[in-house]
Amino acid sequence: MSETGKAWPFRYDHPVPWDTAFRPRLLHELLSEQAGKAPGAPFLDFMGRRFTYGDIAEKVAIAAAGFRRMGVSKGFRVGLFLPNCPQYVIAYYAVLMAGGTVVNFSPLYSEDELIFQVQDSGTEIMVTLDLEQLYPLIAAVKAKTELKTLVVGNLPEVLPRVKGLAYRALRGGDRAAVDYGPTVRRFSDLLDGPPLAEAETLDAHSDTALIQYTGGTTGRPKGAVLTHANLSVNAAQVNSIDPGTPGNNSILGALPFFHVFANTCVLNRTVIAGGWIVMMPKFELTEALALIERHRIASLPGVPTMYQAFLDHPNIAKHDLTSLEICISGGAPMAKELRNAFIEKTGAKLVEGYGLTESAGVVSCNPYESGGKPGSIGQPLPGTSIVIVDKEDPETVLPQGERGEITIAGPQILTRYHNRPEANETTFVEGRLRTGDVGYLDADGYAYIVDRLKDLILVGGFNIYPSALEAVLYRHEAVKEALVIGIPDARLGERPKAFVTLKEGAAANVEDLLAFLNAHVGKHERAAALEIWDALPKTMIGKLSRKELEEEEAAKRAATELM
Template sequence: MTDYNARPWLPRYDAGQPHDLVPEFPDALSMFAATAARVPDADAVRYLGGRITYRELDELTDAFAAGLLEGGFTAGDRVALYLQNVPQFVIGLVGAWKAGGIAVSVNPMNRERELELLLRDSGATVLVCLQSLYRDVAAAVLPGTDVRTVLTTSELEYATEPDERLLGGTERIELPDTVDLAGLLERFRGQRPPAVSFTADDIAFLTYTSGTTGPPKGAMNTHGNVVFNSQAYRHWCELDGDAVVLGVAPLFHITGLIGHITVSLLLGAPLVLFHRFEPSAAIDVIRAERPTFTIGSITVFIALMNAPNAEKEALTSLTRIWSGGAPIPPSTVKAFSQTFGQYVHNIYGLTETTSPSHGVPRGAEAPVDEASGALSVGVPIYNTVVRIVGEDGQDLPAGEVGEIVTTGPQVVPGYWNKPEETAKAIPGGALHTGDVGYMDEQGWFYIVDRKKDQINAGGYKVWPREVEDVLYEHEAVREAAVVGVPDEYRGETVKAFVSLRPGRSVDEAELIAFCRARMAAYKYPRQVEFLDEIPKTVTGKLLRRELRGR
C-alpha cells in the first residue's frame, strides 16, 4: 500500500494522476452524448432486474425532451424531479438538458410546505413525480406555482423483479389530471429534439440548501462544475471502464447527482438503483449486481453491518467505498472493515462544491485527531485551494482552528435569484463554508465544529429555525428551541426544547406527531423536553450551547 501519510497528495500526482485536471467536455450533455456513442450497448441503469442500455437511455431522453418542447418548454425553463432512486430520475435529468432546460432536484420526503417553497423559488414549469407523491403531496400545492405540466410515473416501471422489501404494497394509480410519463415516452419515441449547446457557465441543475433564516437557497451547479467533479471522482477513486456504481445515496442530493449519476454517465458504467435504501435488500442487490464503487452516508454502512444477511463475502466486489455528508466515528470504520473486509474512505464537500472538495485518497487511511477523536476528511482534491481563516479573514497556520474557505472549479457561482446571499457566502468565488476545522502539518483536514447551528442527522442537513417554525404552529407552544444531540445511529438527531402557553397542554408524542405530519422524515424532532423557560441571553437570543449541555 502506498504511504500517503506524508504529504498525501504528492504520490498520486507523481504516479501520473492529473494535478491540473482539465475538463474533457464543455458540458454534461456532451459528456453523456460521447458515452452513448462510445458504448451504446452497455447498461446505463440496472433497476430491480430491469436494464436500460445507453442506446435506450439516449432514445428515452430524446423522447422526453421532444415531449417537453411540444408542450411549450423553452431553453432555460426548469424541470423539477420529485422522485426516489428510480430510472426516471436519470431520464428526467438528461432529458431536461436535451430540451435546453435546468433540472431541479427535490427531496421526495418533502411535504406540501417544503415542496411549494422549492417550486415557487425555482419557477419550475414541469414537475416529474411519483404517482403516490402527486396524490399525497403535490396535487395540493401546484395551483399556487408556475408548474404547467405534471408527468407522473410509478416506481414499478422498469422493474422486472420487484422486491417486496422495497416496493411492497405499491400499486399503479390512475391520475387523470396528469400526463403519464411512460405514455409520453412511447408517443415521442424515435423523435430527436433540436441540438442544444451549453457552455461551462450554464446551469445544469439547482440543488437546494436551506439557510438559517428565510426561504431555501438554490445552488446553481453549472455544467462546468458537474463535468469537473465527475472527472474528479473518476481519478480520485480510481474508477475505470469496468466500474459498476451502486446508488445508495439519494439521487436528489448532490452526492447522488454527481457521485452516482454523472460519474456513471462519464464512465459508461451501469448505475444500480433500487428505489430506496433497505439494508437487507441492498446486500442482496450487491450480491447480484457486483458493484465496485459507492459513496453514501455513514448511516448506510452502519445499517449494512447490522443487516441480518451481513456476511463478509457479501461486499467483496465493493473495492472502492467512500462516505460523506456526516461525521464518521473511527470505531465505525474499523467495525465495517472487520465485518466486510473493506475500508470506508472519508470524503467531504457541500452542495455549493458540487460534491467533493476533499477526500481520502484510495489506498490511504485517514488519520485521527488525537485531541477530538475526529477522523480526517482528507486532503483537497485536484485544482482546489482550501484556506483556514480566522475571524478577521486572515489565513491561519497549520494546527489553528478557523473557518474552511474553498476555491476551485467545483464551487458554484451563486444562489438562484439571491445576489445578496451569494455575495455573503461566496465573495469573489471563495466559498465560506460555515464549517470550522483545521489542517495539520501533513495537509490533512479535520472538521471540528460547525460555525452555524445546522444539525447533521445521518447526512441530512436540518436547520433549527425551520423546525422551530413548525413547532410554533401548535397552539400550545409558547417558545421553542431546537438543537442537535448525539445519536448512536444517525450521528446527530433533532431535539426540541419547548415551553407551553398558560393553561395549554400537549405531551411529547403528540408534539412529535404534529411535526412529523408537516415535515420531511429526517427533520422532525425525535425528542422533546418541556421547560418552564427557554434559556436566553439578556437580548433574547436563544442559548443553544446551554441547551446542548443539558
Template sequence: MTSKSDKTTKSSKTNKSTKTNKTKHKPYQPWIDKYPEGIDFFAEIDTTPVPERVDKAVKEHATRVAMDFLGAETTYAEMGDQIERMAGALQKELGLKKGNRVALLLPNTPFFPVIYYAALKIGATIVNCNPLYTHSELMHILKNSNPDILVTTDLKLTLEKAEKLMQEGVAKKLLVSHFPNALPGIKKVLFKIFKAKDLAKLSDEKVKANYLDWQALLDNNLQADPVKIDKDDMAVLQFTGGTTGTPKAAVLTHGNIAANLSQIDLWGVDLFRPGATLAAVIPFFHIFAMTVCMNTPLTSGVKVAMLPRYERKSLLEMIHRTKATILPAVPTLSHALATAPERNKYDLSSLKIGISGGAALPNETKQAFAKATGGRIAEGYGLTETSPVLCCAPLYAPNKDNSIGMPLPGTDIQFVDVEDPTKFVGPGERGELVAKGPQVMPGYLDNDDANKESFIDGYFRTGDVGYVDEDGHLYIVDRIKDIIICSGFNVYPRAIEDALYHHDEVDECNVIGVEDEYRGEAPIAFVKRVEGSNLGEEELREHLKKYLSKIEMPREIIFKSELPKTLVGKLSKNDLREEYAKLKKS
C-alpha cells in the first residue's frame, strides 16, 4: 500500500510489461478502408485535460442548462461557479495539493460533477467508490488508495457507511452535502417532510470533529490558485473487479480520460452538441458513465438529465419530460425500458441514439429499442483500464448483428493466441483481443505482477476472445474465464445466450459452466420468461437444436422469475455460480 509520503501524480509506479513478441507482426487493420463516412481514423486526438475543457464549456455555454436533477436545473455558469468555489475551498481550506486523493461515495447528483471537476482542477486524484459496495469492499478500495478526504451526501445509505469508514481512519476529513439541496423547491420541502427518514446524521464524536459541510465551504467564496496539469498526471484511480475478485486500481491519467472523450466525440460526429440532452441513469462512479454520461457531454455544452438511481417509471418520466436524445445504458436497462408495459404512456420519440455497454447487446433488444423510440442503439465495447471505450458500432450507418463495431479513432486492436499471447493470430481467427491507444492506462497502481500479466508487446490484454472480419467489424465471442471446456472443446456461453434470445418468450438469460463428471464442464442456462409466458424446457430445447451443437446444448435449463445483476445492472454470472453451488449442496 502506498503511504501518504509516497504518493505521485505521475504514472511512474505502473510499469508496462517488458515482454515482446519475437515474431514480427504487421498490424491487420481492415476497418481503416471501411470507416464510417465523416470520421477519420487518423484524426488528431485532443488530450487537453478535462478541467480546462470544462472551463471552456462554461464560458461558451454559460446560459445553457448543464444539469437537470429531478427538475432542478443548473446552468453551465452556475456549475462553473460552484466548481471554482469548491476548488478554492479544497485548496485553501483543506490544504489539498496536486497529488492528494479525493474519494467519492456519491450517487448521481449535481454534487458529483462539481466535486469531481473541482478536485481535478487543483491536480488532485479522484477515487470512485460504489455506494452499494459492502463495508469490506469499500475498506479495500480506500486502504489501497489512501485518500485525504472522503466525500458523501447525508442520505442514510451513504452517510452511515461513510461514518463507519471514517471510524476506521480511511481519510482525514469527511465532506458531506445535504441531499435535499439538490432538489427543486417543492420537492425539497416535500422530501424533508415525507422522506426525512431517508436522511442520517453523524453520531460518532470523533467523526464529527473531522466533518465539513458542503454549503459552508461554497459560502467561503474562495478562488483556486492555478495548477499546471500534465496529460501524464494521474487523474482517477478506478478499481476493477469488485465482485469477482480482489479489486485492482487502474491508474487513469488526464491524457487517458481526455483522449477517450475526444475519441467518443469524433465517433459521434454531431451527437454531443448544444441542444442535445443525455439521460444519465447509470452511476457516474462507473467508468462507462463517468466518461460517456458526464465528461463527454459536460465538455460539449450538452444537458445532462440525471437520476440518483434506476427506477423504470422514473426513467420513462424523465425522458418524456426532458425530451432526452441520448441514452447510454447497459443492455438489461435498455431492454426493460423498450419492453415496459407502460411505455406507451410516455413519449420516447426524442431518443435518437442509445449507446449500449457493459455486456453483450442482444439483437432483440436493438429491435425493441428501435420500435419503442424510433431511434437506434449501438453497442460499444471497453474496459475500466481503457477509460473505457475501445470501439463502437456506427451510429449513423448500418452495423452488423452481434458486432461490437469498429475501433475508435487512434485505437489499434489485434488478436493474440489464447494459449500463447506472444503470437498474433491471423485475420478472422479467434484470439484474445489486445489494444493500444491513448485511452489505455499506463498500468495498475503498485502492482507489478498484474502489469506484467496485462501487457504484451505494448498491447493491453483484455481477457476477451473475439475476431475481426474482412470489413473491419469486431466480434467478442466470450470472456476467457467464462469459456466452458466440454470434452476438450471450447463452448462459449454467449453463443448459447444468443440462441436462447432468438426465442420470443425469453426475456433474459445467462449461461455458466459447471463441473461435469463426463464432459469435464457443462453449460447451465438460467432463463427469465417474458411476462405471462408458460415456456417449458422441452419446447426451448427444440428451439435450441436449430442453433446449437450437441456439445453446446445446456445440461440444465433453470427458469427463474428474476436473474441476479451486478450493481450497475449487468447480468451476473458470479452470483449464479454461487447460487448453483449452494443448490447442489442442499
C-alpha cells in the first residue's frame, strides 16, 4: 500500500506488482553488501582506471575512520563540492558510514550561492579537488562562513599511473596552489589509517543521509531532507522496473552525482544491481560516444538536451551505439520526434520518467518493454501514488482526466525541508507532496504534465501555459529549442515572450517565427515578442531554464527605468 493507504486503481504496466514492498536500508550497507558478494566485480571506471567493489568498499571504510577522527558523527554535515570522480563515491559512502549527513554542492554554483547553502545547511567540512575552477572559489567561501575544514583531493591520485604522470606534466596549470595545514587537509590523509571498526548505529527511517537543495527556480533553494530509507527505497524502486541487460550491467555516469537524478539512478541504483559505472567528470559528447563504444555501455540515463546532442553530432552514423539497451530521460519533457529519432539511431529502449528533489529522484516512469505513451511521464513507481487535486483547493481530489495539481505519496518522499517550517506547512496536503506541477491522469493511469503552477502567465485574467506555446514552436521545422516566459504588460498584466534556437542550417527570422506562433494559438495567447538566440540557458543537468531569461528581462526593465 502507498502512504495514502490506497492501491493503484489502474492496470499496472510495470514488470513488478504495484504493491511490491522494499526494505529500507542504510546506503553504505548496500555497498558493503555488494562488496561482500563480489569483491572483484568492477564498480567504477574513471578515465581508464578500474576500481572493483572490494577496492571502493575498503577505501570507504578507511575514509570513514578518517572522517570520524575529524569529528564526523551522527548528524554532522559534510559537503561534497565535486564533479563525478572516485573521490565523490568514496566520500559519499564514507560520510554515511561515519554517521554523517552529505550535503551536495554544485560545481556550477556562484560564490553567493555557495555561501548561502553552507550557512543554511550548517556544513562544517567540505570535500573538493585542487582544480582552479573549484578550490579558489571554495577557499573564498571558507573565509566568509563557518566552514571549518577543507579536504582536498586531486585527479592524478585516481588516474591510471601513466595518465597521472602525464596530467601532472601537461596540465599542471589546471591545478590550484593549495596551502595545506590544520584546516586544509589532503584527501589522501583520509585513506591513511585503519578502517572504521564499527559503523555508526543509524535508523534508516529517521536518520538523514542527504540534504539535497532544490534548483531554486523561485526564491532561495530549499534543502530537502532525505533519509537513508527515502534514497535506498527509491533506488530499489528504480531497479525493480529496469529489465537490465544480461551479462552487461554497465551504465554511463554522465549525469552529475551531485544532482538527485544521478545520485539515485546512476549511483545507488547501480550499487543495488551490482553493476559498474563508467564515470565522466562532465558530459562531453565526443568522449561519451567513445566510452559507449569502448565499453559497450548498456544504460544511459540523461536529459533531453543530451539525447539531442547525440543526434546533432555530425558523425553520429560512424559510431556504434548498438550496445545501448536502457535509456531514461528526465528533467524536462522530451519531444516525441526526438525520442523516435534516438530509438531509430540506436535501437535502445528510451522512456521518459519524472521526479523531484523532494522524491529522492524518481516518482514515475514509462514501462521499458512497451515504451509507454509518448508525452507521458508514465505510471508511478511501485508503492507510489499520484493524485490530482484542485489547484485552488488542494484538499479536493479531482476525477480521472481532469487537470489539476499533481500530488504524490510514497516511501521516497521527503518528510520536511531543512530550516523551512513555513514550507513544511504548505508543501503537504493529507500526507501527499504538492509538486507545483499541473497535470492529469488518463484512463490507463498514465500521468501527463501540462505545466508548473508558478510558470503560469496571467494574460488579462486568462491562464496561459508556457509549454503550450513552446509545443507550437517546436512544430516549426527550423526550431531546435524553445522557451516562453511572461513579461509585464500595462494593459493585460502579462504577455508571453518567446526565445528559440534554430537547427543547424535552418533559415528563419523573428517575424516569420512570431507569425507562425501567433497563427496557431488563441488571441489571448499571442506572444508579444520573440528572440532568436545561439543557445538558451540550461540548469546544471542540461534542462532548459526560464529563470535566467526572466532575470535578464527584469534587468532590462530596471535599466530602462533608470534612463
